[in-house]
Amino acid sequence: xxxxxxxxxxxxxxxxxxxxxxxxxxxxxxxxxQLPAIEPLELPTAEEDLHRQHRRxxxxxxxxxYAVAAxxxxxxxxxxxxxxxxRDNIAASHFVSTSIKTPAAAAADENIEQMADYVxxxxxxxxxxxxxx
Numbered sequence: 739x740x741x742x743x744x745x746x747x748x749x750x751x752x753x754x755x756x757x758x759x760x761x762x763x764x765x766x767x768x769x770x771x772q773l774p775a776i777e778p779l780e781l782p783t784a785e786e787d788l789h790r791q792h793r794r795x796x797x798x799x800x801x802x803x804y805a806v807a808a809x810x811x812x813x814x815x816x817x818x819x820x821x822x823x824x825r826d827n828i829a830a831s832h833f834v835s836t837s838i839k840t841p842a843a844a845a846a847d848e849n850i851e852q853m854a855d856y857v858x859x860x861x862x863x864x865x866x867x868x869x870x871x
Contacts, residue, residue: 782790854864 854860
């Protein structure tokens with residue numbers, strides 16, 4: 739409060755700026771007269787609006803039809819490629835491959851047996867672990 743009193747004593751309480759009489763009453767019309775004129779926006783008539791909506795509906799209907807047709811063609815082509823690709827007879831190759839033991843397969847079987855002995859698992863334990871999955 740003492741700072742305010744000091745400032746009042748030093749500079750006084752008069753306001754140095756004044757507003758001319760009627761300034762704010764004449765401000766809006768004066769400002770509007772200085773702005774450039776803008777053409778009013780023309781709204782479409784109801785008939786033009788209906789025509790535009792109808793045209794949009796027709797276009798989107800065609801787009802939907804083509805999209806559905808393209809998806810069906812894609813599914814059919816994908817299924818044809820999937821079913822027509824050559825495959826080996828999996829069952830026959832399984833029986834042929836299991837009857838002949840390669841050295842790598844024999845070594846893998848022996849490694850599995852050694853691991854089972856190391857962790858002290860018998861066949862029953864292995865079956866119970868596999869049954870959980």
